[in-house]
Amino acid sequence: MDLHLSNSDYSQSGLSHKEESLVPSSVFREYDIRGLANSEITNEFALSLGVALGELALSQDHQMFFVGRDARLSSPSLTVALCSGLKAAGCHVINLGEVTTPIVNFAIEHDPICKSGVMVTASHNPATYNGFKIIFDGKVISGQQLQQLESALRSNNFSPEASAPQITKGFISQYCQHIVSNSSIDRSFKIVIDAGNSVAGPIAVDLFKRLGCAVVPLYCDIDGSFPNHEPNPSVEKNLQDLIAKVASTGSDLGFAYDGDGDRLVVISGNGTIIWPDKLIMIFARDLLAKTPGGDIVFDIKSSMRLKELVIECGGLPTVCKTGHSHIRKAVRDQNALLGGEFSGHIFFNDRWGGFDDGLYAGMRLLEILCQQHNGRIKTLDEIVCEFKTSSYSPEILIPIPDEKKFLLMDSLQTNCVFVGGKIIRLDGMRVEYAGGWGLIRASNTTPNLTLRFEADDDIQLAAIKTRFRRELNPFIDQLEDYI
Template identity: 45%
Template sequence: MHTPSKDIFKAYDIRGVVGKTLTAEAAELIGRAIGSEAQVRNVKAIVVGRDGRLSGPELVEALSNGIRAAGIDVIDVGRVATPMLYFAAYKLETLSGVMVTGSHNPPDYNGFKMMLAGETLAGDAIQALRQRIKEKNFSEGEGRYDTYDIAEAYLERITSDIKLSRQMNIVVDCGNGVPGAFAPVLFRRLGCRVRELFCDVDGTFPNHHPDPAKPENLQDVIEALAKTDSEIGLAFDGDGDRLGVVTKDGTIIWPDRQLMLFAADVLERHPGAKVIYDVKSTRLLAPWIREHGGEPVMCRTGHSFIKAAIKETGALVAGEMSGHVFFKERWYGFDDGLYAGARLLEVLSQVDNPSELLNALPNSVSTPELNLKMAKEGDNHELIAKLQETAQFDGADEVITIDGLRVEYPDGFGLARASNTTPVIVLRFEADNKDALERIKGDFRKVLASATDAKLPF
């Protein structure tokens, strides 16, 4: 038995190319390590589920065999969206689950998102699993195997709580990801008229990639809104934990602006509540949250860091630029694109013109996420560490280093941070106007060019 490649053990999950770095044998060993760690944490059963990828059934079987060989029971909830797996872990009172998903990666990828005893495994906890496999430090036993259909309980839980003020007429694009099996059903039960785009689950993703963070993947929604009487468009990623939103006129409402609407809604009921957002988000969020009576909290990017911050601060809603939205108010504090879509419609159904409400949210001039590719794994972290020590930014008000370098100016900000999933530096710029944006980009260009030969993407 070979120890799986260290490259698949990422910051927030385990992920690799099926049949190459992620094999059935590797999945079984990872299952044994997870099961053994579960024993230490006094966990008796783990819920497992999978998205719509073709490799899902084989990997779930191998993973389950490994978990059971460590003496832990497995409850298999079948093909579900990632948030439904989290919901099952709460509903079935295991507080532990493994989701077999490649999220928005290409079709030949797959991986595992893991939660044990209520804690989302990340960073050192994921590396510890690899260490366990290397040392063959496994518990032994014979866990049981059961199946459970969670879909009805999940849909019922949302529809019993969320009520729309009027019928909404929406476009739903699932990009052939697993949300296609559940999102149209959910929104029809909430009383919507639903125009479906690519809602048949197909692990080859024949139409466009299921990643609403990229504008090219939202073009079909934009076109459907232009050609039909639908009033708003929702798009989901491959495993359903992220939401994309498009208005009637084809404007993409990026997740940091979605969070403004969610924050204002939650703060109406809970004045003074904390709202968490990640370092990639707009600088217009903090003043908006304060204006609406809340306390803004900036956090490192990454769903596991945000979940930890929610526990630590007691925040009632959180979001990050990539599209993960977390509700602690009326929900469980995990990221759920389908639930976020339902909460969005609840707010929008109270007005006659939802697009007008969304388009009126504060906005600024900004770049999309830009990626500076580095030669190899680790180079990105080294470069950021070096810049945190040495970089000088003239005219900056503040340099925030909780996650890379976020440099705040009187009229904008620039961000450079190391991605935790690929060897790139993630860059983002925002300003009050185009001139300020160019000036801030110029500052970063100068600093980066003095520290690396890599080709700058801006």
């Protein structure tokens, strides 16, 4: 069952009764609710959200929610307010405490009754942000459903009842034990874990020790101010301490996690960053060897080499809009073996529940690294060297205010022609040439435009960047500072 919201039932007529400052439109993103804590995401907002969600759930015979939170300093009070709203609406609340988003998904998957949940988190955003990821009947609420929820929140038509019960339940040990009991790792690895002081740290250390690894913790103590670096592993500067620690400790691998544990970036033994689209190639090849003809889903930012590899391995590639909710829905709709995106969300749907989980993805990588090839075990660096190379850029971020970025993208869509290229408008503009591609799109989680480039070699990469500079220069100031 989907969350069905009717604009006739929850109209905008309540705007005069509820100030815009309580329900700022800017916090309703493409696939979650996210904004500045204490100014946009307030305890009053969380309370109202809880009431709105609770009453809408009860109208469809859903009476129970799991609620988890990340380690941000604002998360405890927001969680209390959210739970109060849910209970006031008449819903039962199971408080999971400080957990990762995958543990909320795991709880929903394994509980026989409760199939909805809310995670209080702003994922990889800075410590000053917070937000809510909402799962209803096992599906992520996103896009139009979030916009309709905004209308419902503004309507002020809710009539809370007496408070319903709340219980506290721990799922961390059950989650770790389930992964361990369903794994096949027959050698010990020395791994460095960098969680950026996020909630993922202690859970990841516990899990990989249970898997027999020698764990070197790096920023795994919880500190919601994120004093060492933001928990965003897709930004290269945030990986430098991890790269150095892998080298200084002689470790086999480094695992970098985000603020709520659903993303993973890996550092190889020789200090190379293994970006997630390369990880997806490793996982796809392994899965397709066992299940030929399977579907593999990935986002518009991913390498052209990924699509080539899936086809070579007999799989069916599907390209999606960027965003964990889009990938998750496509994996579910197509019953795909695997989904993933360049930011590090990886969705296993063979032995796992089809939701993104950075810790579980780390375990699956270790399983592959245990496999023997002609009597010997390959390192991660050796496996990566088997793939066809390309020249590529990291993800490039150009700061643009949230209220302007989509308008700017509309202007680019209208005015840029990219002569000689094939423009794919699935999500922004991905322009494909004979020897590579470039992408520009609006981020749905941060006030940025994002760009990425890839080509067969450095010469073609530089040529594609030049074409983009020529097209974008009239619209973006100081573009030369970025590409």
